[in-house]
Amino acid sequence: MSKKRIAIMGSTGSIGTQALEVIQTYPEQFEVSVLTANNNADLLIQQALQFKPNVVVIANEELYDKVEEVLWKEDIKTYTGTTALEEVVQMDEIDLVLAGIVGFAGLRSTIKAIESGKNIALANKETLVVAGEIITKLALEKGVNIYPVDSEHSAIFQCLVGEFHNPIEKIILTASGGPFNGMKAEDLKNVTKEMALHHPKWVMGEKITIDSASMMNKGLEVIEAKWLFGVKPEQIEVVIHPESIVHSLVQFKDGAVKAQLGLPDMKLPIQYAFTYPNRLETKLERLNLAELGQLTFQAPDFELFKNLRLAYKAIEKGGNLPCALNAINEVTVAAFLNGSIGFLDIAELNERAMDLVQWNSNPSLNDLITTDGEARVIANNLINC
Numbered sequence: 001m002s003k004k005r006i007a008i009m010g011s012t013g014s015i016g017t018q019a020l021e022v023i024q025t026y027p028e029q030f031e032v033s034v035l036t037a038n039n040n041a042d043l044l045i046q047q048a049l050q051f052k053p054n055v056v057v058i059a060n061e062e063l064y065d066k067v068e069e070v071l072w073k074e075d076i077k078t079y080t081g082t083t084a085l086e087e088v089v090q091m092d093e094i095d096l097v098l099a100g101i102v103g104f105a106g107l108r109s110t111i112k113a114i115e116s117g118k119n120i121a122l123a124n125k126e127t128l129v130v131a132g133e134i135i136t137k138l139a140l141e142k143g144v145n146i147y148p149v150d151s152e153h154s155a156i157f158q159c160l161v162g163e164f165h166n167p168i169e170k171i172i173l174t175a176s177g178g179p180f181n182g183m184k185a186e187d188l189k190n191v192t193k194e195m196a197l198h199h200p201k202w203v204m205g206e207k208i209t210i211d212s213a214s215m216m217n218k219g220l221e222v223i224e225a226k227w228l229f230g231v232k233p234e235q236i237e238v239v240i241h242p243e244s245i246v247h248s249l250v251q252f253k254d255g256a257v258k259a260q261l262g263l264p265d266m267k268l269p270i271q272y273a274f275t276y277p278n279r280l281e282t283k284l285e286r287l288n289l290a291e292l293g294q295l296t297f298q299a300p301d302f303e304l305f306k307n308l309r310l311a312y313k314a315i316e317k318g319g320n321l322p323c324a325l326n327a328i329n330e331v332t333v334a335a336f337l338n339g340s341i342g343f344l345d346i347a348e349l350n351e352r353a354m355d356l357v358q359w360n361s362n363p364s365l366n367d368l369i370t371t372d373g374e375a376r377v378i379a380n381n382l383i384n385c
Helices: 014-025 041-051 061-074 082-088 103-115 126-142 151-160 206-214 216-229 267-275 306-317 321-337 343-356 365-384
Strands: 004-009 030-037 055-058 077-080 096-099 119-122 146-148 168-175 236-240 246-252 257-261
Touching: 004 014, 004 103, 014 030, 014 041, 014 096, 014 267, 030 041, 030 082, 041 055, 041 061, 055 061, 055 082, 061 077, 077 082, 082 103, 096 103, 096 267, 103 119, 103 126, 103 321, 119 126, 119 267, 126 146, 126 216, 126 321, 126 365, 146 151, 146 216, 146 267, 151 168, 151 216, 151 246, 151 257, 151 267, 168 216, 206 216, 206 321, 206 343, 216 236, 216 306, 216 321, 216 343, 306 321, 306 343, 321 343, 321 365, 343 365
Parallel strands: 004 030, 004 096, 030 055, 055 077, 096 119, 119 146, 168 236
Antiparallel strands: 168 246, 246 257
């Protein structure tokens, strides 16, 4: 069998680097066709020299000369700019696109990849949060498969294998609870950036780690699950599971519940998205339930972690509201990371800004792009006032 040719969008991020580790483990199965990065030119160069892709893209145009100077000697084509990200995913020399660019920035390239008939390994949850209806309709029209890479959605997908003809009664998304699980609002008033970035189970990029601490990440996953699995918001339940062993569960109409378990390691869902419906042998550490001893679950505190409630509100109302919430949250998280606001301010500002967004019940892609920009202006104005 020929090797599967993979484009890794966002290769220098947490998902991208782990995906390359998977590819390195199975050189007879995969080859890298495209690598892209935003600002991390040094790591992009290092990756390109190791994996020899056909093409690399450095989105930051100021860094193009630095990357091109090294890679032209290796006969690796180098491009720059956001438009290049949308163009390279349309190349014939690609079988699967790993959508790993963080945030709204990953939307356009994912759409172009789907339009070109490329299957998607989706690590960028914001794509479905922002434009779930547009993306799912386009994928159906183009006959494109979307394989979830988030550990929770991969777990649900794995539980559904062999069950696609059976209606889902309920999806149960597990959440670690982040570093502040069990705390009270008083405890969170003086949370620092360093405290929020200290996740007890997962090693992730800064933005997603803060989202996990504020429970926004789980809220975005609720919205993503609606579109990936064709369920209603009321069919999606969130439970806190600090051990992060049960990655998510599916309940069927007969009452049976299936779960996917494993140690916290993103390489498994990445690899499964690359190899579905097959599984490759790994050397990953195995789960030992007897050694673990117990698994615990609890209901989330919707009042303390308001972002989760806001996500449900956004998806229940629909239209452009999930897009707006995503944009607002990207602004407030960035403000927290640069020290402009406190941790509790993230959810407070998210709610205030979301209430100011003009609702559009049936937005086009251009409408969503406009909503994204306007929501960011609203959020910035609230932060600066």
